[in-house]
Amino acid sequence: MIRVVLADDEAVVRVGVKGILQSDPDIDVVAEADTGRAAIDLVARHRPDVAVIDIRMPGLDGLTAAEAIRRSAEGTAVIMLTTFSEDAYIARALRAGACGFLLKSGDPHELIAGVRAVSEGAAYLSPKVAARVISAFGGDRMSRAERAKGRVAELSPRERQVLALVGAGCSNQEIGDRLHLVEGTVKSYVSAILNRLDVRNRVQAAIIAYEADLVDES
Structure with missing residues (x-):
């Protein structure tokens, strides 16, 4: 489970998101908060696998809460809920250690897929928000794409396959199933990819996969 x-400070949003998540028999929303401070306290109390947090909330906002949760509850993955108007907050969310970004108005299936992915150690970027996550790094998009393709070109063909699946939000087990590899081998590939790309986590690797056009968004 x-x-x-x-x-989320909006009760209607919480009810909707909770209903979507709990439609999956393997997901249980154990607690709800309407402020960042309450989210931190509830994570400390329940030690959940995933914290799904609105990127903006009154008082102690979701970004500050995410930073605190990543420091105090390393076993809890953080997904940020965002809207199309909140691009400026994404760079800070990345620095805070968020593992996933989802649109509040996105496909319900993406919400479930994102929670499942980050609970298994993967990164998850909603296809509709990926471009905005990428833009948070600044600079010309074409030049970023060229740099990403240059970095990816240094990877082996198998490493590029693994990176594409990391960008698609696949867990190590799912990558192994698709490429017919044992999970330990996938972990080794992922570690090597992070080192060779000189990135800190799977979210940053996923961004490079998107910039290099490795991810099939269809």
Whole structure:
């Protein structure tokens, strides 16, 4: 069972997100918060697998809460809920250690897929928000794409396959199933990819996969 703490100051949003998540028999929303401070306290109390947090909330906002959760609850993956108008907050969310970004108005299936992915150690970028996550790094998009393709070109063909699946939000087990590899081998590939790309986590690797046009968004 994937245990989730959900935080959003809008009750209607919380009800909707909770209903979507709990339609999956493997997901249980164990607690809800309407402030960032309450989210931190509930994560400390329940130690969930995933915290789904609104990127903006009054008082102690979701970004500050995400930073605190990543420092105090390393076993809890953080997904940020965002809207199309909140691009400026994404760079800070990346620095805070967020593992996933989802649109509040996105496909319900993406919400479930994102929670499942980050609970298994993967990164998850909603295809509709990926471009905005990429833009948070600044600079010309074409030049970023060229740099990403240059970095990816240094990887082996198998490493590029693994990176594409990391960008698609696949867990190590899912990557192994698709490429007919044991999970330990996938972990080794992922570690090597992070080192060769000189990135800190799977979210940053996923961004490079998107910039290099490795991810099939269809």
